[in-house]
Amino acid sequence: MNLIDKLQPFLTDMDDCLENGQYNAALFIALALPDICSSTDKSRFGTNVGKRYKKWIDLYFIKQNNYEKNVKMSADDFYSLRCAYLHSGLNKLDRQSVANVISKFEFVVSPSQHMSVHKNSIINGNINTLQLDVNSYCNEIKKSVESYVSESNGNKTINAAAENILHVKNIDHGFIL
Secondary structure, eight states: OOHHHHHHHHHHHHHHHHHTTOHHHHHHHHHHHHHHHHHTOHHHHOSSHHHHHHHHHIIIIITTTTTTSSSOOOHHHHHHHHHIIIIIOOSBOTTSGGGGTOSEEEEEOOSBTTBOOOSEEEEETTEEEEEEEHHHHHHHHHHHHHHHHHHHTTOHHHHHHHTTOOOOOOOTTOOOO
16 A cells, blocks of 8 residues: 555544534544654654654645745744644643734634635734634645655655554454464
């Protein structure tokens, strides 16, 4: 199996979750995908999880999705968001690097396809909340993963590392070793 074969189940599950209104599950996958992708090329991204995540976000996500412009979120900010959501489930970024600009964040579901509530900054007193539309964010991550896969497709080292990506196996028809 190559890289896309190993990543496609995550992308499919994320899409299915979005389609079925399972937004938290979709968001968990989206926030984990940069970890999974960067783990396949430790020679380029390093072995430290935080540094790997940030470097992958810098190379494949921020500029491609215009986060360096209006919202001006850095790789450190996205890593802080990832840690806050995946590890504690909190919306506050008190102890994170982005906290000096953004106090908290919220993921929303936009009311329609024709009206997107994405990359909005809401200031209420001294609390600055960043709103991200979960569908838009997940699709941006998906586009970035696809870009990484396209660029890395022929790399034997990356494809070999991708062999170790863990998946849930359906054993309805018996065990397959």
